[in-house]
Amino acid sequence: MYKTREVKVGPYILGSGHPVRVQSMCNTDTRNVQATAAQINLLEDAGCEINRVAVPDMQAAQAIGEIKKRIHSPLVADIHFDYKLALEAIKQGVDKVRINPGNIGAVENTKEVVKAAKDAGVAIRIGVNAGSVKYLKSVQGKMDLSDEKWAEVMVNEALEQANILEQLNFKDVVVSLKSDNFKRTVLANELFAKQSDIPLHIGLTEAGSFLSGTVKSAVALGTLLQKGIGATIRVSLTEDPRMQVRTAYEILKALGLREYGPNLISCPTCGRTQVDVTGTVHALEERIYSDKALLQKATGLKIAVMGCVVNGPGEARDADFGIAGGKGEGLYFEHGQTMFKLPQEKWVDFLIQKIKDWKK
Ligand code: SF4
The missing domain is CATH 3.30.413.10 (Sulfite Reductase Hemoprotein, domain 1)
Structure with a gap:
């Protein structure tokens, strides 16, 4: 069992032996409050404990307050590049922000987000996906990387991003290291768990259709969870998001980590x-x-x-x-x-x- 720090997201404590929480992500337009809240309500009924929404623009960020009023679970805002969206999402009452400090420009921007997150008690998730790792973009097509090297590159980027927050004395951090490749995902998460006490949100990206995605996710997440790695999980499937939740619980049930349903x-x-x-x-x-x-x-x-x-x-x-x-x-x-x-x-x-x- 890897010992991690504890990070609070809404009513849940993540990491350090607390129950592994099930997450999903809406596929609605976040600006459509009614559709997004309705989908989250369905996901909550299916047992989803933490929900994430994409925040591509200011209108989506401003919708968060109204969405929050209509749901009962903690909400995560998924933000890329624009730190002002993170500030607005926090102002609107979001519970966690997924944003990479290295992608939001000047360090002053990160400082502003960190201050707002600290004041509001909001956690930050750093999400490193294999397809968007900076180093890999720069070497694309020039060399073949082994799975071990992929893992190393992903972990280094996550640690680099986490270090930015660490320097600002911000501890409420969760990291995710995802790839569509089983081996790279497992190696990266194992490597990170050995080097950091930051809790991990685990999953595969683009896992695929219901059957193949379920099998790939069960193998990858099962391997990690069996080793005590993973504070929250998401099963990404090209499928009704409720099936993602159910599949996540089936994985946790099979491992004897959670009980949900018969x-x-x-x-x-x-x-x-x-x-x-x-x-x-x-x-x-x-x-x-x-x-x-x-x-x-x-x-x-x-x-x-x-x-x-x-x-x-x-x-x-x-x-x-x-x-x-x-x-x-x-x-x-x-x-x-x-x-x-x-x-x-x-x-x-x-x-x-x-x-x-x-x-x-
Ligand atoms: S329980 Fe009976 S019917 Fe079912 S597979 Fe086994 S032998 Fe066949």
């Missing part, structure tokens, strides 16, 4: 299956993940839907609520006890009711 166990089905396991699981997920209250109720519950009585009863018995299929019906188990047979058409409603009635 642990749904189901078999892949085979030639023995005589019930609709796939349809049942999809219907269950649809019902649970579209109802925040149900999702919270189901958190921590193990629910098993298994296809037959050969391998099914073992898993079903081990669950809080489990069904082992037969022919058009299934044997229902509750906390290890064999209960009764249940026709397949009643499975989904029955399990949903069980979740609703469940008292922790």
Whole structure:
């Protein structure tokens, strides 16, 4: 476990063994307050704890105050090049600013942003993406870099940026080092964690479509989180942002780091299956993940839907609520006890009711 400093973002403390927080980013036009707040509300319902919005101009920065009034989670303003946008976002009540001190001109600009951030208790994230690293731009096409060298270059740039804030005695800093490449992302974050106590926000850039992006993110983030690296995560997918949130929780759940939603166990089905396991699981997920209250109720519950009585009863018995299929019906188990047979058409409603009635 890498020891990091603690950085406060809204109600959350990041780093130093605190729960790994799930982030996402809106894909709405930030100037459209209603659309942006509505998307953040949906993301909050999906469990997103910190949300980020792009702030490309002053109108977007000025929209932050109104957006903040309509949401319940900390908000991050993503800013490039123009320090005045950061000043306005802070004035509007943003909780964190993603900006790179080296990209906003004279050191006086950084000093102004740091003073405003300090006064308002706002954290700053330095975000280094492989594609936009200064050094790489200057050498592009002139040499092939190994993944190790990419990592080193990214880390050096992050440390250089962090050092600017350090010189100004500003400590509430988070760093991210992202690439679309698994190895570079992992190497860069590992290298940074060895050299700095600044907490890391981890993720891949442009991870891709739902399936490939999920797999790449799970491998990269899983590798880092398993080593105790990562205070917040974002899964970037070309997909509904709510799926990014759900995927992030699934990664954290698989690693035993967070609980959110049920642990749904189901078999892949085979030639023995005589019930609709796939349809049942999809219907269950649809019902649970579209109802925040149900999702919270189901958190921590193990629910098993298994296809037959050969391998099914073992898993079903081990669950809080489990069904082992037969022919058009299934044997229902509750906390290890064999209960009764249940026709397949009643499975989904029955399990949903069980979740609703469940008292922790
Ligand atoms: S639990 Fe039964 S139906 Fe499901 S995959 Fe295993 S053997 Fe096949």
